[in-house]
Amino acid sequence: MSADTDAAKHDEHRPNVALYVKVFAALMVLTLVTVAISKIHLPPAQAVALGLFVALIKAGLVGALFMHLWGENKLIHKALWITVGFAVVLILPIIDFVLISGRSTSPMAVADQHPAGHDTDKDKAGEAAEPMKAGH
């Protein structure tokens, strides 16, 4: 298969240099935006959400335009969606850690994470868990 027919078949895939320059400018601006956002002290949840959002836009730009995912063969899209699906499953351990706080087994750590005056329900749960752990 000669290079000519290749080029003809993929003419719409012809590298678009003007577009690359625009993407580059956008990425630079977004980098400054993330740094600026982190300098104004937002509450943690909002800071993380905003930081993640900007990072996703940047990654999307690189993926779609530099890696030519925009208009790429469907097979590669499928492969990536499957991968993303399985990567999302990794959120389950995170949920586990959210649902159970105070994972450390040592009494000192438990005391650290459940100081007096803290949520009483959690305190009781912590105390109830102690004898069980000692039994192991």
Add this chain to the structure above:
Amino acid sequence: MSHDPHGSAEHHPLTFWERYVFSVDHKVIGLQYLITSFIFLLVGFALMGLMRWQLAWPGTPIPFFGGLFPADLAPNGVMSGEFYNSLGAMHGTIMVFLGVVPLAVGAYGNYVLPLQIGAPDMAFPRMNMMSYWTYLPGGILMLASFLMPGGAAQSGWTSYPPLSIINPGQTVWLLSMVILITSSLLGAINFLVTTINMRAPGMSLWRMPVFVWAQFVTSVLLLLAFPPLEAASILQLMDRVFHTSFYMPKDLVILGQAYAGSGGGQPLLWQHLFWFLAHPEVYVLVLPPMGIVAEIIANNTRKPLHGYKTLVLSMVAIGVMSFMVWAHHMFISGMSASLSNFFLVTTMIISVPSVAILTCLIFSLKGGAIRYNVPMAFALAFLPLFGIGGLTGLPLGLTVTDIYLHDTYYVIGHFHFVVVTGSIIALMGGTYYWFPKWYGRKMNDKLGWIHFWGSVITMCGIFGPMLFMGMGGASRRLYDPTAQLHNLPVQGWNVVATYSAYLLAAFQLPFIYNFFNSMWRGEKTPENPWQATTLEWACPSPPPHGNFEKTPTVYRGPYEYSVPGRKDDFWMQSDKN
């Protein structure tokens, strides 16, 4: 047609090294994998043989070999606790990562998959060679860890921290795991690209043999499940080498001394990441053997598989679900109740496609004119024995029963029924089935039958007692089972299991002899000795470099047996009429 293979043999003769050692031919690499992984299986088996002595007759010197070990491992020939732990950890690691997976995927997948889809070779032959040549050093490094100061890893094949971070020997284990994972990834990418891109004309997805589908799903699992373990191993390596505290909790006290690291890590994180790999890994161990069994059954019942699409879709469903069930290994590690309910439900769901596969295979037998030959015997034995393995898993997937059974021998019995009487039985059957393909000769039937009956009965003699012991409450973590009084009533089963294990070893001798003897002196076979329909039998045995003289064109599905109105009872996929 661009598929025309240009076998190199015509162009310039290959040297011995190019042909047999650093070969890029998928068939040579497959056989390299086959021999190497069989050797590793034997090594892992030998380690278990030592452990079984200790379990049956704790505290007595090991006969014959006891004196060979250095005094710190086995003083006066009596196994020490540390040595027992090393053997246990290495048995599991070697069997899973160096034995069964390379055999199922590296050996059979490499040899048979390109042939069954009508490809001249793998998509990336040199990467294929690299895959083997990273697997072998990784395996040797793993074995060499016995010679390191402090001995081999002692924390089980699961390597739970904080024990794994404190115990000696673990660093080498982690390093060789990273190497082995790299090898697996290279293989998985190769298999996927080959299956997607290199199928012969007409070989649509729904015409691929079940074995190819099984390898395809397996490769997806390897590709996406192994990297998390690689990452987790790197973190554990950091913990050991650079004294980080990814998995080391705060205020840890070891033997009365406070742990020197900063602490603040999470031991349970490792368990999540490890089982995120290791549960899909179980299906990596099981799916290719299921594919082999499907091939053998279709061929020897002389009729199409019952529910080919159901089989394939069940395999895909297993592949997807296997990523969402891992934490059923952790029910007693401590998990929030809602999450353990989630995993309980997913575990019950994944048993449905597994049962569907088994049901399809059993229904395939109905109404068939069954040929009872040695490969078929192994395939038939797989059905009930794998069934036992699967069914004994259900109580472990339910949190309530798991709490009682989890730390007992029941778990070991269950797992080994799945992997030994399931996977390994099927893989052995595969050897008898494809041997004529590899060497153009047949393995001896009489020795094959001795090997079959001896292996099946003794395997049940090892793992059956484990189920009984487990239900009796015997802990699976003890190096001296008599240390707990409640184990004593079931200790007799340990003796039965040990005798069975040694008999199983004896029954492998006919197999080994048969394999090597038949390579040179076996009965010569025609090109398609089993009158099979799949493409691997449409080329000479053994196939030349480049496989097919002319790229086959595929006209029909993989299991067209006993088609009415035809003279022959089989219709090769590549035969137009």
Add this chain to the structure above:
Amino acid sequence: MSQAQNPAAIMNNQDTHSGVTNAKLGVWLFLASEIMLFATLFTSYIVLRMASTSWPWGWDVLNVPLATLNTVILISSSVTIVMAYAKAYDKDKGGFQKWMAATILLSLGFLVVKGFEYGHEFGLGIGPHTSVFYAIYFTMTGLHGIHILGGIAVNAGLLYMSTVDGHWRNPLFLGRVEGAGLYWHFVDIVWIFLFPALYLL
């Protein structure tokens, strides 16, 4: 040439079942496994951070201006490699070599800046063992650095190959450049997430 004796090399063109070349599909599948690798590390990061009682703010403990410079460098290198690909597409050998050399220089620059950061931290007696934060910081940036090294090796290899006429005229060469580019952009994307995760949030 081993290409000639390898029957699969003939398959290495556009004429495949899926319409994607073997090489490109292989690179994407490799990147899929890399996605899982880094997803796991980010998961570990989130778990460790949420389970810990205190977590430092990047501005207080790390050098954010230097890291911002590094971000700029890495994004620039992503642009230069895509320019190199454009030049290779147009069969402009000189242009390809110029942009590829720029990519390699920028990536070396990234490593030098990273080295300054590490050196400063080690000078203060800070290492991976200091705390869980530093453990994850050194592990993730270190692993990313190893990926950069791998990318430099591949890019330098391609730069060398472009000087050999047989390689430059090989119809597979453009595919190799594209594959190297895909990998390099992936490394860039990883950093795009690492930078806010470790330094800013």
